[in-house]
Amino acid sequence: MSTPSRTAAAAPPAERVEAASTQVTSSDWDEVSALLSEAYFPHTLTPVSPRGVPDLLANCATLGPIRLARMEMGADVTVDSEHPGGYAINVPLSGQFVSVTRGIEVVSTVGQATVCPPDTATSIVEWNRECEILGIRIERQDLDREIARVDESGSRLPLQLDLRTPEGASWIRLVHSLAEQLGNDSGLLHNPLVADQLAGAVTTALVLAATPTIEAPAPRPRIVKRVLDAMHADPGRPWTAGDMAECAGVGIRRLQEGFRTYVGRSPSECLLDIRLERAHADLLHGEPRRTVTDIALRWGFTHTGRFAAAYRARYGRSPSQSLRG
Structure with missing residues (x-):
């Protein structure tokens, strides 16, 4: 007997000017898919066991351009989605959450968060009955704009966040606090200006948690940005000082002075x-x-001993220790 799949309809655009909170429950698979699509993202939901019965409990809230959804399935499921139009940041509150994006498997437990990029196929291959998730949906345009403000090199969010760092812990505390206030139907949050300001604070804190070493950069001349962009686009290339200067369209000495200054x-x-x-x-x-x-070779390190030394100095452990987990 094949296991049924439930494909939910596309969710409506997120409201930007109001705060609201609702609680939903269901024990019917079709209704579960419809409710989660409306609250979070459209998806294809598949119960692992054809005899599995859902016991959905979801607390859903909207804060300006952000949606919060605290979800327990009550059964083992898999989920496929492309998260159209927005980022999904899934925070396990209990249990383990396993997803695959761009061929990379991400396993998150309590103290971590999985980032599902927008308009990108992601498969949640393990969401078991013991796993409770706090999902945070942020519209793509809002988060991308904030990333560009914080990091002009054009980096993207990693597929996993560590919520045990000071920045990560600060962000998740803010999210929990807002979720609690929304659950208590705080009248202040229904003010459109307050809702948008708080949503902006959540977005900024998320970017700082994902890129904790980045501070708002001083304006940089075009020659410096051009080289940084090229290095980010192809870091494994065997770059020489001449290559960098040619990319910038200036001499090596001027390029080095520009980097030192800016x-x-x-x-x-x-x-x-x-x-x-x-x-x-x-x-x-x-x-x-x-x-x-x-x-090491993939990313341009031709001497494994020097790579290991630089890696240990940066991350406090050897590359082989990181590879083993």
Whole structure:
């Protein structure tokens, strides 16, 4: 007997000028899909067992352009969605939550959050009956605009957030506080100006939690930004000082002076940071068959000993320790 799948209709656009909170329950799979689609994202929901009976309990709230949905399924399910138009940040409050995005498996437990990018296929391959999720939906235009404000290099959110860092803990405390106030039907939050301001605070705090070392940069000349953009786009390229200067359209000395003035670091130091960040992500969430050497070479490290030393200095552990988890 095949397991039924439930495809929910597209959710309506998020309201930007009001705050509201509702609680829904259901023990019918079709109704579960419809309710979660309206509260969160359209999706295809599949119960793991054809005999599984849902026991949905969901507390849903809207705060300007942000939606909050605290969800318990009461049964084991899988979910497929492309999260049209918005980011989904799924925070396990209990149990374990496993998803796959761009071929990368992300396993989140309490103290972590899974980020599902907008308009990108994501499969939740494990959402069991013991797992309660706090889902935060943020419209793509709002979060992308805030990312651009904080980090002009054009980086994107990682697929997982650590909520045990000071920045991560601060963000999730703010989310919990707002969810509680919405649940108590706080009249103040129904003021459109207050709702939008608080939603903006949540978005900004999320970006700072995802990129805790980034501060608002001083304006940089075009030559510096051009090289940084190129290094972010292809960090594994065997960059030379001449390559960087050619990319900027200036001499090597002028390029180095520009980096010292506007970034406070040399171009090669910036490239090392970018490569370490990419290698770190691959070690934690990359393909299981890759070795440390494979990952080092992929991101432009031709000397594994120097890579290991730089990685340990940056992250406090060896690459092999990160690869083993």
